[in-house]
Amino acid sequence: MTLQQRRQQVLARINATGGLSRKYFITLAKSLGYRITIDEPEPFRAGSSLAGEKLLTFGQNLIEGLFKDLKPAHTQVVFNYREKTRP
Template sequence: MNGRDYAQLLSALLPPKSYALTGERLTAELQAEGQSLVQLEIRAGEVADGITPFLAVGLLADWERMLSLSPDSGMTLQQRRQQVLARINATGGLSRKYFITLAKSLGYRVTIDEPEPFRAGIGLAGERIWVPEIIWLWIVNIDDAQVPVYRFRAGSSLAGEKLLTFGQNLIEGLFKDLKPAHTQVVFNYREKTRP
């Protein structure tokens, strides 16, 4: 409904013959109240959309605060939503498979290496000699040095955002937050060699 419709509805609710419905002041008051109801309807829609982060705009900041996320000022609405959804989907886990699946949900193809220290009888000539503390390190290999691309889309972007943006690597912050506390994660960006 628009403000005029609300004004007509409000005028129909007035007691009959008690008010001069064509009066200038009453008409102005009903139009102002009608506009207030239009704004209320818009805000109610934003609250309903904010129940989940899929459509949240005005309440997206509340989702970020609740999930302890601090978005960069240059992030688009799509990037912020993806970051919130990734944090919600991050249920926790310690296995390689968990982190590989998590990366896949963000659009990355990764492999994870867990280096082993050199041990006599197990290590072979020509292998890298790691220190014993290497067991606390794991290496995330990100294939093709992928960077997410965000295109402006009606309904998923806000007015004033760029038509094309290249996202920051959400994977690093998410992995560092979810990794076991006693470990260190290193990111290795690899470009595919082309023949």
């Protein structure tokens, strides 16, 4: 990460006063300059995956590391990135 990204991460962690709701994490991401959505999928059921779905995605270390550090212990964070669409 760049120095600026590390500084942002430190400030975000200092300012993180708690909260585990979807709204909390959406607001946290917005303060870092990201627009995100959070989906809570149903538990796995047979046939829920499709052929051709990505098994692994790569993204931004800043937001991923922060969310993984702050998430509730019983949850798993999965990041999927899309290209920014223009109006």
